[in-house]
Amino acid sequence: MGRHSIPDPEDAADEPHVGESGYQPDRGYREPPAYRAEPDYRAPRYADGDDGYESDYREPYAENDETEYLEAQYDDGEYDEGDGFDDEYVDEYRGGYADEYDPEYDPEYSGAFSDGDFADEQPTTQFGAVSEPPPPSTPTSRQRADWDGEWTGSHRAVESGRRGVSIGVIVTLVTVVALVGAVILWKFFGDVLAGRSDAAAARCVDGxxxxxxxxxxxxxxxxxxxxxxxxxxxxxxxxxxxxxxxxxxxxxxxxxxxxxxxxxxxxxxxxxxxxxxxxxxxxxxxxxxxxxxxxxxxLVTSPVLLAVRPQLKEALAQQTWATLPQLQNSPAAMNALKLPGWGTLKLALPTHSNGDAASLAAEAVAAASAPSGAPATSGISGATSLLRGQPKLDDSQLGTAMDALLNASDPATAPVHAVATTEQQIFQRGTSLDDAKSALAGWLPPGPTATADYPTxxxxxxxxxxxxxxxxxxxxxxxxxxxxxxxxxxAGFRAEGTTPPSSDVTDFSQLAAPLSIGDNTARVTLANATAAPTGSSAVTIMLDQSMPTEEGGKSRLANVVAALNNRLKALPDTASVGLWTFDGTEGRSEVSTGPLAEPVSGQRRSDELTSTLDDQSASGGGAVSFTTLRMIYNEALSKYREGQTNSILVITTGPHTDQSLDGPGLQEFIRGAFDPARPIAVNVIDFGSGSDRATWEAVAQASSGNYQHVASSASPELTTAVNTMLG
Missing domain, CATH: 3.40.190.10 (Periplasmic binding protein-like II)
Structure with missing residues (x-):
């Protein structure tokens, strides 16, 4: 058989057919053709005999040692593009196999398979049932000049073995990858840190x-x-x-x-x-x-106690809030407690650095002193009596009162026997004492507990x-x-869910129910009536008689008089107070300004002021407020009291009716008369709503005083304003 002859069927039978065990497709093909039922082909036209081609075709592969060739004989230099193979092999291959036999398909099989059956495979030749599929129409890698395998002289070729990769290339590749990774990581973490920085900066972008x-x-x-x-x-x-x-x-x-x-x-x-x-x-x-x-x-709480010497705590065991006013004012009250030589209770009620302990104690005394079933406000007299009977000290600081209690060598003759304060303050003072247990104790009166509740x-x-x-x-x-x-x-406060600290001066014992006074109006009324002065003051009251308007069942003037009297009762004897009144005709001095304890017309000035206020009656028709203020201000300048807070309290409804001095004129006068070295503040409580308001506001501002508009004299707002501005 010729070199390009097709093998006889018996020769081909030595090799496994497609689909049989042991069949392996030639390495040059992508995929073996799928097995299908083999049609009956017509008898092929083989040549008789054997020309020995089969041995030529097979044995070079068996005899050749590919490993030896790759390692010893192969030289890239001997095989250039033209030497790898001859184009005639391609032509003969295609001509001898494909061209010669393609036309000889039997037409009866032309429609046996659809066009898409082998869409992904190479065209099937006449001998697909017994031989490998023909090569693709385009050259394979073995047919191109750039193939680096070994040609053996037949249609088979041996591919070269896998070449090794240079170490330098590997090192370079690893270096590049490392550098690229480093750059990526640097950028990533840089962005993260920058983002955090930006986020931090953005937190306060609006300040x-x-x-x-x-x-x-x-x-x-x-x-x-x-x-x-x-x-x-x-x-x-x-x-x-x-x-x-x-x-x-x-x-x-x-x-x-x-x-x-x-x-x-x-x-x-x-x-x-x-x-x-x-x-x-x-x-x-x-x-x-x-x-x-x-x-x-x-937020937290602290009950109001009396800070006392330990021996007085034992003596007070049977006392209550209601009995304290008598103990405070009766000269021999302590004798009944088996404390001869102690005199009165000498209970101090400081108002500075003491929270609201003084006001809370006053509430407790008022509630205990009120008749059964009556509101706490009906017991105000008991509270004011307790306040007025307290010992005279240099100031109203808690520290001053506590020093007077603790520093005396003889408790019986000490200027202070007891101090109304909170449990927390007693605890704090105890931490600073060397022998606290023998020097200080806290007494809690029985009954409802007056409590500082420290609200937020x-x-x-x-x-x-x-x-x-x-x-x-x-x-x-x-x-x-x-x-x-x-x-x-x-720090000594009581708080839910907490454990109190240990102390030698208080045991943080269980408390009775908190004291309840009533609504806020009742509490404000009590607080205003019992408020202690904030300091030594010299105040001249300028009262408008033209206030007949009825509010809360009384005239506006009557309500103002009641508020003034309540405040006067709480002022210390050292406070200086005077009274002027005015109507639509003139202004007049009723009581000269001076200390409340100073005698006037055969009685204390405080009593003279009270009786004069009670005698006031409301009138109608105009007010000469501007000219009256000018007279009072000149007098206050001439009688300025050093060491005291000098002021004028104007209470008016208006409008001003005297044309001899208008609003701008009064403002100009105050600005010219005001002396920063000897300041006299003008404080104004104004019920009016007319054109005078702008003048009063300007006058108060020019004199470093305060202005407050009050809508109704029947409201607690008036009492608060009077207490604040009267000292």
Missing amino acids: ELGVAVIADPTISTHIEGLANTYNESVSPVGDRCVKVRVQSAESDRVVSGFANAWPSELGDRPALWIPASSIAAARLEATAGAKTVSDSRS VLLSGDWLEKEQVTAASEFARYLRKPEQLAELAK
Whole structure:
């Protein structure tokens, strides 16, 4: 058989057919053809005999040692593009196999298979049933000049073995990958860090959100410490960083600030206020309106006790709040307690750095002194009696009273025998004493407990931004968390869920139910009636008689007189007070200004003032207020009292009817007469709503005084204003 002859069927039978065991397709084909049922072909036209081609075709592969060839004989230089194979092999291959036999398919099989049956395979030749499929129409890698295998002289070729990769290439590749990875990581972490930096910067893009908090001096230090911790971890509100700032101030200053001009030394008006008791919150609502307080609830508590020497605690065992006024004012009261030589109770009720202990004690005494079934306000006389009988000290500071109690060598002759204060303050003082147990004790009167409840008062008003209100509320919630309450408990406050500290001066015993006075109006009335003076003052009252309007069942003038009398009872004897009145005709001096204890017309000035006020009757028709103020101001300048706070209290309805001095003229006079070295403030309580208001506001401002408009004389607002401005 010729070199390009097709093998005889018997020759081909030695090799496995497609689909039979052991069949392997030639390496040059992509996939073996899928097996199908073999059709009956017509007898092929083979040549007889064997020309020995089969041995030529097979044996070179068997005899050749490919490994030896690859390692020893193969040389790339000997095989250029033209030497790899001859194109005639391609031509002969195609011509000898494909061209010669393609036309000889039997037409009866032309439709046996659809066009898509072998869409992914090479065209099937006539001898597909017994031989491998023909090569693809395009040259394979062995037929191209760039193939680097071995040609064997037949139609088979041996591919070369896999070549090794240079170490240098590997090193270069690894280096490149490492560099690329480093760049990617650097960029990634750089972006992350930059993002964090940007995020941190973005937290305060709108600046700082200041939250003003004012706390009573008895708790302000502890609140400030907690605020500092809070500021370190609080989340921003919007794009502003929260900064809580705590100021310390007595409740009187806060209430007065809302009633009049806000004191600049206290900073911004607060978003959160923590006074010593709910009395202060009630007073604020009465002064600035209920809408000013959006929420008020107790944070911690501390009961009001009497700080005493241990021997007095035993003697007071059978006493109550109701018996204290008699012990305070009866010269030999202590003899009945088997304490001869002690004289009176000498109970001090300091009002500075003592929370609201004095007011809370006054509430307890009033409630205990009131007739059975009557409101606590009916027992005001007992409370005022207790206040007026307290020992005279240099000031109203708690520290001064405690020093007078503890520093005396003989308790019986000490200037102070007892001090009304809170359990927390007694605990704190005990920590500073060397032998506290033998020097100091706390006595809790039986019955309902007067309690300083330290409310967190959230405020609302046009001075606050919405974010400040939110931040203040969050801080108030923070203070109520167990960790913060535990810190406050360590300082001697009582807090739910906490354990009190050990103490030699108080045992933090179980308490009776808290004292209940009634609604806020009753509490404000009691507080105003028993409020102690904030300092030594010299005040001239300028009272408008032209106030016949009826409010609350009485004339406006009668309501004003009642408020003035109640306040006068609470002032110390050292306070200087005088009285002028005016109507539509003239202004006149009723009682000269001087100390309340000083005799006038055969009686104390305080009594003279009270009787003169009670004699006032309302008149109608005009008021010469501007000219009257000018006369009083000139007199106050000529009789200026050094060491006292000099002021004039104007109470008027208006309008001014004297044409000899108009509003601009009065303002010009005050500005010219005001002397910063000898200041005389003009404080104004105005019931009117006419053109005089602008003048009164300007006069108050020019003299460093305060102006307050009061809508009704029957409201607690009047009482608060009188107490604040009368000293």
